[in-house]
Amino acid sequence: MSIDTAISRLKPLLGNKLSLSQADRNLHGQNETYYPLTPPDAVAYPANTQDVCDILKICNEEHCPVTAYGAASSLEGQHLAVTGGISLDLRDMNQVLEVNAEDLNAVVQPGITRLRLNEELRATGLFFPVDPGADASIGGMAATRASGTTAVRYGTMRENVLALEAVMADGTIIRTGSRAQKSSTGYDLNHLLIGSEGTLGIITELTVRLRGRPEATIAATCRFPTVKDAVDCVILTIQSGVPMARIELLDEMMVKGFNAYSKANLPEEPHLFLEFDGTSGSAREQARTFEELAADLGARGWKTAERPEDRKALWTMRHSAHYATAALGKGGRIWPTDVCVPISQLAEAVLQAQRDAVRLGLTSTIVGHVGDGNFHAGLSVDPSDPDEMARAEQFSNALAETALRLGGTVSGEHGVGLGKQKFMKAEHGPALAYMRAIKESFDPNNILNPGKMLPLRN
Structure with missing residues (x-):
């Protein structure tokens, strides 16, 4: 491994798109949780796919680690350069390249965040539905197979990415999937890269599914005597086939946290935060059906929110759970x-x-x-x-x-990142060996986010 040689070769190629400053390195070594500061040796800011290709070619030749960096909102340290090397910050690759409204998809670069993507889509009447809470980058969301509050209705990133462009460890540019709704050809590399946490390739373009904005949206809250009552209500709702846009459980300690942080003034009991969408009539019918189911399980304090500003306040509070x-x-x-x-x-x-x-x-x-x-x-x-x-x-x-x-x-x-590696053998058993074989085939020099996903061999 020659990190210094890789950096010296990258300097004339990238110019001011390569940063060695301690402040920049420290910024890219921070995280949202308990992991210690882990600065990389340098930070690269590619402007396009060719920049990523050139960086990976050099780093592969020099066996220099490369860790992709999006919005740094991951919770298992996926973006931390634990073996040093280059932090590849994709912030400048942040454009909507195409909106294919008739086909309900858009082509975007990985650095665009979900909130900005939806702002760009507002005039089309379409939206991108995956909502992990944080204003994460779309590339990072694909790399970590993100989901969130809307997954019960719209699915996770796995179901909402049709195609990818990615740069492999040796600099080869590949495309997986297409704008078609399905395919029966070849191995499913599209879904192999989704959730690979930057260990198999660097995602440089995504074709994502879009949805029509619902005519009406109703949010609601209610509380229960016990967590079991609230969970039983969730189970009954799902088993009854009530179409939920969101259904979120908060235990009494989480409610206490919201009262402390967001000044919510909620009764400190288990709550469900809910959302129903569709036509005006169907959303109201869903809400009425749920209210009746919940009442049978001891729910009380039923409140609805239909004004956009009230719904936004509710979900902003929910998304502040970490803090x-x-x-x-x-x-x-x-x-x-x-x-x-x-x-x-x-x-x-x-x-x-x-x-x-x-x-x-x-x-x-x-x-x-x-x-x-x-x-x-x-x-x-x-x-x-x-x-x-x-x-x-x-x-x-x-x-x-x-x-x-x-x-x-x-x-x-x-x-998985850093925190869940030790459970991989217990969950996957002999399949873990095949995961290692895939990693070794895609990245024989182990430069892509080394130290993540797969546990060290005993």
Whole structure:
């Protein structure tokens, strides 16, 4: 490995698009959670696919690590250059290249964020539906197979990316998928790259599905005596086929966090935050049906929000869950984790997580896109307290074991990155060897985001 040689070769090629400043390197070494500062050796700002191609050719020849960087909103350290090398910041590749309204798709560069994409689409009457909460980059969302609050209705990034352009480790540019709705040709490299966390290739262009903006949208909230009552309501709703746009669970500690951070003044009981969309008549009918189901399970405090500003305020509060959790503790940092289980096992998984937090003496919140069995546990921690960090790790381990025992996965949204590597063997068994073979075939010099996704061999 010759990082210094790679940097010296990149300087004349990139000019001021290559930064060696300590401030820039430190910025790219930060993260939203508890991982320590991990600065790269340099930061590159490619302007186009050819820049990415040229950078990877040189770095592959010099065995220099390259870690893709989007909006840095990932929660498992995917964007951290843990082995040094180049942080490849795709911020300048941020354009909408095409909008094919008749075909309900758009071609975009990876650095555009989801909010800006939807602003650009506003005049078309279309929108991009995947909403992970953070204003993440579309390329990063594809690389981490993001989902979010709307996944119960519109699916995850896996279902919303039709085609990709990517640069492979040796600089080869490939295209996967097409603008057609389906294909029966070849291996599905499109979905192999989605969720690969920058370990197999660098995504430089995406063709994404668009949806028509619904005629009407109604948000609502209600609360329950216990978390089990709220979860049972979710299960009954899904099993009854009520079409939900969003259905979010908040336990009583998460509500307490919102009261502290967002001055929400909510009763500190388990809540569901909901959204229904469609025509004016269908959205109202969905809301009425849900209200009746929820009442049978002890729901109270039913409130609706139809004005855009009221709906925005509700979901802005929901999207602040990370910071609201931090507001409950003294350390100001978060150990976040998530799992996804079959919907029938959701209540057991959530209740076990609450019991484990109490047993370990941790400040924990639970919030989740529970319509598809996915929920998040956020632990407010102080990284300078080794005992608290050890208990947080015990909690994360226990939650992963619970998810696997119940037939689920150790992450439905956050991905693997650094934090979930140790669970890969338990979840995937012999399939892990085939994942290693794919990595070695795509990236024989191991320059693409090394140290992520796959655990070290024993």
